[in-house]
Amino acid sequence: METELTKRRNSTVDSRKKKRKAITLEQKVDVIKRHARGDSNAKISRELKLHEASVRGIIKREDIIKKKSEVASDFCGMQTTTRNRSLSMIHMERLLAIWIEDCNQKRIPLDKAAIQAKAKNLFSAVQAKIGEVDGRVNFLASNGWFERLKKRAKLHNVKMSGEAASADSKAAAQFPATLRGIIEQGGYTDRQIFNVDETALFWKRMPTRTYLSVDERTQPGYSISKERFTLLLGGNAEGDFKLKPMLVYKSLMPRALKGYIEKSLPVIWRANRKAWVTRALFEDWFLKYFCPAVERYCKQSNLAFKALLILDNAPSHPITLGQLNENVQVIFLPPNTTPLLQPMDQGVIATFKAYYLRQTFEQAVAEATGSNAVPFFQFWKKYNIRDAIENVYQAWQKVSGSTMRSAWKFLLPDREDSCRHECAQVEGIIEEITEVGISKLNLEDLNAEVVKEVLESKLEEMTNEDLLNCDVQNAGIDDSEEDEEDSSGDRVKAFSLKELGELLSAAEALKEKAMNADPDVGRSMQFGREVDSAVLVYKRMYEAKAKSGSTQTTLFSFFQKTE
Numbered sequence: 001m002e003t004e005l006t007k008r009r010n011s012t013v014d015s016r017k018k019k020r021k022a023i024t025l026e027q028k029v030d031v032i033k034r035h036a037r038g039d040s041n042a043k044i045s046r047e048l049k050l051h052e053a054s055v056r057g058i059i060k061r062e063d064i065i066k067k068k069s070e071v072a073s074d075f076c077g078m079q080t081t082t083r084n085r086s087l088s089m090i091h092m093e094r095l096l097a098i099w100i101e102d103c104n105q106k107r108i109p110l111d112k113a114a115i116q117a118k119a120k121n122l123f124s125a126v127q128a129k130i131g132e133v134d135g136r137v138n139f140l141a142s143n144g145w146f147e148r149l150k151k152r153a154k155l156h157n158v159k160m161s162g163e164a165a166s167a168d169s170k171a172a173a174q175f176p177a178t179l180r181g182i183i184e185q186g187g188y189t190d191r192q193i194f195n196v197d198e199t200a201l202f203w204k205r206m207p208t209r210t211y212l213s214v215d216e217r218t219q220p221g222y223s224i225s226k227e228r229f230t231l232l233l234g235g236n237a238e239g240d241f242k243l244k245p246m247l248v249y250k251s252l253m254p255r256a257l258k259g260y261i262e263k264s265l266p267v268i269w270r271a272n273r274k275a276w277v278t279r280a281l282f283e284d285w286f287l288k289y290f291c292p293a294v295e296r297y298c299k300q301s302n303l304a305f306k307a308l309l310i311l312d313n314a315p316s317h318p319i320t321l322g323q324l325n326e327n328v329q330v331i332f333l334p335p336n337t338t339p340l341l342q343p344m345d346q347g348v349i350a351t352f353k354a355y356y357l358r359q360t361f362e363q364a365v366a367e368a369t370g371s372n373a374v375p376f377f378q379f380w381k382k383y384n385i386r387d388a389i390e391n392v393y394q395a396w397q398k399v400s401g402s403t404m405r406s407a408w409k410f411l412l413p414d415r416e417d418s419c420r421h422e423c424a425q426v427e428g429i430i431e432e433i434t435e436v437g438i439s440k441l442n443l444e445d446l447n448a449e450v451v452k453e454v455l456e457s458k459l460e461e462m463t464n465e466d467l468l469n470c471d472v473q474n475a476g477i478d479d480s481e482e483d484e485e486d487s488s489g490d491r492v493k494a495f496s497l498k499e500l501g502e503l504l505s506a507a508e509a510l511k512e513k514a515m516n517a518d519p520d521v522g523r524s525m526q527f528g529r530e531v532d533s534a535v536l537v538y539k540r541m542y543e544a545k546a547k548s549g550s551t552q553t554t555l556f557s558f559f560q561k562t563e
Contacts (some may be wrong), residue, residue: 023054025090028065031058087130089139092123093149095467108461115149116141125464171334172341176411179310179331186329188308189238190412191301194294195310196234196243197344198277201353202457203227203388206360206380207437207450229275229385231392232268232285233344233352237412239404241297244268245396246285249385250275256384266393277316283324291325310411312338343407347426351403353455354429355395361433363387365440376441430455500542507535 027048034044041059045052058065096119103110119141139145183193204225232246245267252271262269268289270281290309298305309330311317322330333341360383367379374382430451437443437451511528518524 023050023058025065028058031055032062032065035059035062088123088127091130092119092126092139093152095126096122096149099462099467103461112146116146119145119149122464122467125468129468169340172337172410175334175337175341176413179411180414182329182331183308186306186308188306189303190408191236191238191240191303192294192298192306193237193308193310193408193412194234194243194290195237195343195408195411196232196290197312197342197349198230198232198314198316199344199349199353200228200230200275201356201392202454203229203356203385203392204380204383205454205457207443207446207454229388230277232277232282233349233396235404237343237405237408239401242396242399242404243293244289245392246270246277246281246289247389247392248272248275248277248281254385256386260386265389267389279316279318282316283318283321286321286328287324291328294328310343312342341410343411346407346410348399348403348407350426350455351429352395352399354426354433355398356391357451357454358429358433358436359391359394359398360387361436361441363391365436368441376443426455497542497545500538500545503538504535504542507531 027050031044031048031050034047035041035055039047041052041055044050045055048055096115099118099122100110100115120139123139123141202225204227206225229250230248232248233243235242247267248270250271250273257265268285270285272278272281294307295305297303298307305327307328309321309328310333311321311330312333313335317332319332322328339345364376364379367374368376427448430448433451434446434448437446511531514524514527515521518527
């Protein structure tokens with residue numbers, strides 16, 4: 001029988017265990033900083049409510065703690081709490097947080113088992129990388145560790161194994177009725193209801209599986225391009241207002257855009273090293289573009305300035321967004337219903353990507369004809385981000401209002417024309433791409449399956465090597481890859497008087513050539529009038545420059561204006 005003394009002793013031990021709490025890495029760093037500025041151990045202990053013995057122990061291990069702090073300085077919002085953690089563990093969890101965020105951005109599904117397996121694998125890779133192999137450390141990625149990780153990394157939206165797949169369909173079936181109530185209460189018309197979504201575009205990926213010759217495949221410039229950027233696309237339920245695309249690239253000022261004015265581009269140009277739409281970028285887009293653009297649209301349409309913005313639960317969409325503008329209500333789709341309900345995922349993005357590839361092929365055809373014709377491989381090799389931006393603009397222009405309206409058929413099933421207007425036939429565009437490739441680019445082995453592979457290119461998750469090479473200490477914009485060579489590139493492009501004159505002379509020569517070669521006088525005269533109209537802006541620039549006596553004038557990009 002247990003004695004009273006034993007019970008009291010066990011109770012005291014249990015009490016001590018309960019009172020013991022972990023000291024976070026941030027607290028340890030704070031202790032070191034206070035000690036460095038001259039605070040006594042007693043003062044630090046009193047102000048931070050720590051035992052003085054703990055303070056002394058932290059100061060003794062100052063070098064180790066500083067090193068751990070450097071490793072964990074960019075921890076994706078995770079709190080480093082566990083005492084006596086190895087550098088490998090801290091490093092692994094930081095990189096694991098990056099991997100999870102990367103998978104979320106790429107819409108790669110995750111579950112508990114996948115995260116645990118990645119953690120074990122990544123831990124071994126980190127140990128080998130930093131040379132901290134300790135036989136006493138046996139990391140199992142246990143359920144207890146995972147639960148603690150969820151709290152530190154706030155992984156509340158990770159779908160656990162065993163959840164019923166039918167839950168998605170059930171929530172998707174119920175949400176339209178909920179949305180109808182919100183629309184009726186707010187008095188929104190279809191013109192005032194908006195949706196946007198992010199998508200990654202492999203902008204330089206061409207169908208290369210079957211038709212490139214052996215010689216071309218072995219050339220130094222050949223590789224399957226992994227170049228991508230992220231686009232934010234959207235519009236309203238009426239289909240008469242498409243938002244200007246936001247494009248997030250890895251570099252703020254790549255070589256191909258040197259000298260061009262950012263505001264003149266037909267996209268909202270943003271950059272970060274991962275080419276992601278981050279929360280900060282999305283909030284900036286919402287305040288500086290979306291709200292003003294919708295206000296102008298409502299004014300032009302004689303509507304009250306109010307809007308309903310429907311978003312999915314992507315990590316880049318701040319839940320506090322609706323508090324930033326009283327005229328814009330923001331609601332979120334139920335978790336795990338995006339593929340079933342998100343309007344932009346109901347054919348709009350797929351149609352846009354098909355048009356983008358067709359536009360790129362048409363550009364290749366233009367390059368392959370004339371006196372300076374280049375083979376398709378050479379075109380592919382020199383195709384740059386400036387070309388891609390123009391093709392993004394052209395492809396987005398081609399997405400029709402009926403395609404935009406039809407995309408709302410699941411969210412707004414009671415709309416009269418939702419079923420009448422079908423999405424643009426992606427299959428038909430694929431056939432056009434295949435036909436252009438075979439008949440005009442001599443890509444004899446090109447077929448629809450190869451084209452589909454390009455359109456359906458998926459983002460791959462980051463490998464251990466990618467993560468270990470990821471310099472998260474410098475999470476800002478990385479322009480070094482393309483910008484360092486030319487520090488003078490910040491200057492805006494300028495047209496000299498001589499260049500303007502040469503351009504106008506070339507236009508006159510083109511008109512004269514058409515007049516001499518075309519037997520149809522009316523047609524050649526019409527062509528001449530259109531050339532005159534096209535070069536009018538340059539003619540005015542030339543006249544203004546000649547009048548002022550200046551030698552240069554700023555060149556703006558004359559893309560068609562779009563919201």
